[in-house]
Structures are given as C-alpha cells and as structure tokens.
Amino acid sequence: MESAIAEHLKCPRTRHRRIEDDYAPPYPAWSARAPQAIGQVVMGFFGVQSRGRELHGRACAALMNIVRGFASPDGPGHHDLAHHVDADGYDNMVAIAYWDDPARFERWCAAPDIDDWWRSDERVTEGIGYFREIAMPRVEHYETLFNTPDRAEGVGVVMGGMSTDIQEHAYWGSMRDRIPLSQTDAMTPTGTRTVLGGRPAPGQRVRIGGHENVAMIRSGQEWTETQGQERTLYLEDMEPVLREGMDFLRDQGLGIGCYSNRYMQHIDAGGEPLQKSFGLSFWRSLADMERWAESHPTHVAIFGSFMRYVQALNFQLQLRVYHEVSVLKPDEQRYEYINCHPRTGLLNGLPA
C-alpha cells in the first residue's frame, strides 16, 4: 500500500491528513500515475449545444468536426464523447479530451485549422452553440481514483501508469488528502467568476475567468460488465439515487456553491449510448463539494449503498467507478461559450 500522493510530489506537511498512519481501507483502490516529467495536464470539454430534432444533424456534424481536429499531431492523447439533455431542454454533446502537456495543447489550439474555425463568426450564427471549458491543473492540483487498476479513464489514460493500492480512500476527506497541494494548503476560494468578454446570453461569444481554487470533478461509472444481482443493484438501487443527486445539483446547486452539474452518458462515434456515465461539476471550492457530498441525503445514500454493495459482493465488483478532481488556479481555467444559453456551464448564475 502506498500514498495516493506520488513520491516525487510529497513535501514537508503543514497540514495533516484525516487518517492515522496505520489506517487500512476496507477495500482497495488505485490512483493514476504519470512520469515525473509531466508537470501539468489539460482536460478539455469541447461542447456542442442544440435544441430540437431539426438541429440534431448539424450538432452531430459539428461534434464530428471537433473530433476530426483531435487527429492532428498535437491533438489529445485520449478523448471520450458524451451527451446529456440539460435543465433547459438543450442537447449537449461534449468531446472530452486530455493532453499530458499544455504546450502541445496550446500548439493544437493555435493551429490554423482549429483556431480559424473556432474564431469564425459563423460559429455565432449557425443556430447551434459551442463551448470550450479547459482545465489545466498542474500535477499538484488534482487527484484520480479508480476501483480497478487494469483500465484507466479520463486523465488517467494520458498519465499512462497506475499506483499500487493506495491508503487515502474510503473515508470522507480522502479526496482532499489525495491532492498533493493539501499537504500545505487549505485550498480556500477567493474572488469570483468574471466575464472577460461578451455577455452571458445567446448570440454572444463569452469568455469567463475562473477564480482561485475552483473545484472540478468528473465522477464516472461503467456497468457494461455487470450481471445478475450486481446489475440490478446498480440499475435499480444506486442509479436512481445517483440521478436524484445529480438533478439536485443541476437544479439547485448554485445555492450551495455548485456552479454547474452535468450528468452525462457516454456515446460512441455513431452517437449510440454506451453503458458508461459520469457527473461533471464545477464548484466554488473543494470545501463546498465536500459539504454537499457529506450531508446531502442523496450522496450520503450513494456512499452508503456503495459501501453495502461492495461488502455484499465481497469486494468483487464488475461495476467500474472512477473520478478525477482538480482544484484550479485562475491560470489553469479557460471558459468560452459561443451562442450558448445563459445557464450553460460556468455561465450559470452570472448576471446577463
């Protein structure tokens, strides 16, 4: 067993973990590992927003165009596709792409075919919306968690490696304890989101600046390989409670520090749904996320039923779960929205 914090990211502590040194988690979990040369990663959410059947084809074509752009030499090392219908009834398709090098990402962004397309005035007038939500955490600023060591998801894929089983999991506060920065920093939020350009309204190209220590989580599950009792447990017992929690955050999250929540299902390149989903949310702070997770009945129930679930199945799950959590400095965030409705992503709750 090792710490979730990679050896080269350990530093003299000014803040303690929540656990004693002899803590032994009740079941194993793993964190992704990257070579020491990797100092910063990029998690890019490239969205296409549309409303109604008649714009569906146009939206799909736009998404495919974005994905084709990933194939260039400086493109991402990994990407997923996902879809959800938001509270305003819009379809949002998102290509989620990961780079292990921000310089490569910047080159990719600046390549004429990518950049010209993104800057074109046509994007504003096509009748569909676009967004880019880019998180670029330095390796001290994020953590990952997997319930199996054999197949990574998300940023774990571009990190390329996996820890042995880790100590800091299966207790409240372990998320914070896995982030290297928590060794010395409370990750307190300061400042507010700011509109850097445009107005948060349809027909606009809007850039939003994130404040200090915005927290972001992508938390996913795959039930492809579940069978029998486990499948029933997930689909009939856990998923409805998970959905209830996700709906709460989507509809009432702002009041508790959740700027945006999307409960998304993976789709394949042909748009067909896969048996994989995730919640993606942005928060004022890691503390706000912790408070919700620990006190909202739906999330406490999710945690409780997961605990019961893994014990009932004697820790032999076919359900795959993972998450990645980042706490972001202003220079690690870049949000841009083109012709999106004003409750999209980080626009949500900003004055028009």
Place this chain on the structure above:
Amino acid sequence: MESAIAEHLKCPRTRHRRIEDDYAPPYPAWSARAPQAIGQVVMGFFGVQSRGRELHGRACAALMNIVRGFASPDGPGHHDLAHHVDADGYDNMVAIAYWDDPARFERWCAAPDIDDWWRSDERVTEGIGYFREIAMPRVEHYETLFNTPDRAEGVGVVMGGMSTDIQEHAYWGSMRDRIPLSQTDAMTPTGTRTVLGGRPAPGQRVRIGGHENVAMIRSGQEWTETQGQERTLYLEDMEPVLREGMDFLRDQGLGIGCYSNRYMQHIDAGGEPLQKSFGLSFWRSLADMERWAESHPTHVAIFGSFMRYVQALNFQLQLRVYHEVSVLKPDEQRYEYINCHPRTGLLNGLPA
C-alpha cells in the same frame, strides 16, 4: 454562532479543523458549557449484572442500593438508569452518574458506607456481578452535542449551561473538531489495556487499566415527544438501522477497535422502560470510531436518514438526540469488574 470549543479552552492551533471558517451548518446544534472553574468531570457507569429471572430481584435491589448511595453529600449531580441484555444473555442494569468535580467523586468513593460495600467479599459471592467503569475526562478531553438547547442530558446536566448554536457539527470529523485537545493533538492511541489485578473471569475481582487515548461515546435519543409521521419514521425507519449498527458493534466490534458496545434503554426507578435509549461504547481510538461511523453501512444509513429526516421535517424535530464523546488518558480511566462474565465492558477480548 460560536465554536463548540469554549472560549477559555481555545489555544494556538497546530492542527486545522476540517471546515473553512465560513462554514455554516445546515441546521443548528448546541454544546453544553460549564463554568471556567470546572476543570474535570466524572462519568461513572455503575453496573449490576445478572442472568435469569430468579436473580432479577436481587439485581434490582443491588441497583437501588447503588442509587441510594448517590444521595450522600458528595454524590453525583445527576444520574440515569438504563438496562440492556448483552450478547451472552445477561441483564445489565447501569446507574450512570456524573460529577463536576473529581475530588467530590473521590470523597464519595472513599466514604465508608460506599467503600466498604464495594470492597466486601460478599460482592464476589452474591451470584450477581458488579462493575464500575469510571471516565474522568478533563474538560479539554471531551465534547457534547445536543439538537435542542433547552434540556441537557448526561454530563451536560452537571455542566449547567449551554452554548449558543455551534459551528462544528453536521459534517464528518466534527466530533474531533469539537474536542478542545484536537487543536494541537491527533489523539493517537498508544499502549494496550492491561489487567491490573485479578483475572478476567467469573468469580473474580478484576481491575483493568486503560491505555492512552481510549475513546468513549454515549450517544442517545429520546422519542417521548414524537408524534405521527416523525414517530413512525423514528421507530420504523431509523431505529431498526440503529439497532443493526449497535448489534454489529456488540458482536463484531473487536475487529475494528470497538472494545465494548451496549445499546441501552433508560428505565425509571421502578424499572419501567422510558422512551429513551443510547449506545455506549469504548474504542481503541477516536480514529477507529470515526472510521466505523463513516464507512459502516448501518451508520452511514443512520446519518443519511437523519439528514433526510431533519430536512423532511423542516428542522422541526420532536426527537431529541445528543451525545458525549471523551478521549481518555490512562489516569482518566478506572475499570473494575466483580464476578462479571469475561465479555463484559473493557474485559471483552482480554485473555482469561
């Protein structure tokens, strides 16, 4: 809103709380307050153990004798009576008594009528068992929590006062954050329980020494004033889950650091059950208690259903809940058992 840690017990921190300074709990709670002159309290568990109907009268008489002893001038400021049947099928009746001054407690103990009775060889041969489990925490070493400010329980009664609503509650880790010692100390356990005299077996007078940082909790609820939906919720939804958790600790607690757990119901002076109960447990450490509370499905479910419950009732509960938690130094613990079976209290798990 104020800190659960009384002003005069605050000191420069070397350890942080789990919450941000701007944390606002979702519902109010209170901590008991004592005058500054009080530096240490005594929580005494005076037990009578018997098995079978035919010894019931003798056990009741013994309990009444103990209670009569409380009436002396140096007696406790408050006491309760409670009963449970343990895993070995023994009836255990306990008088739980509180002093706000250890010197008064020592004088009470040393008074000839009390001391002679306790030391008498008759206690060993009467056919029933006796125990004294005495915790004497200094005020830095314990915390209390109440969901109403108008009526204290337990040590809160002898402390005599109540805070305004406190900040450190309704999150995992708040128990630790309410203990003044947590400002500077991880409260890590060291050492083991030791047999100071006798053998842990029936027919013996056994004294047990507690190790550094044994954690003790009395966590109670009263449903006397609940009605309608709330009463049904408590009795049919919460209580069975609570009982399941209590049974787990009683039967399988040793493996996770719980030396002893008793789920007891209050009784009146005539032995009739009241609509009040509590769990009383001793642990190797506060960390072990935290880990169980946060990961055992029954306790997570209790917490989740309590959260749902208070929100469903718009925080207007008639159910009264409270707890008191101490982390004890060796000199704050005194355990003595006379003719008790070897799984009684702190004897549990010691080699015979």
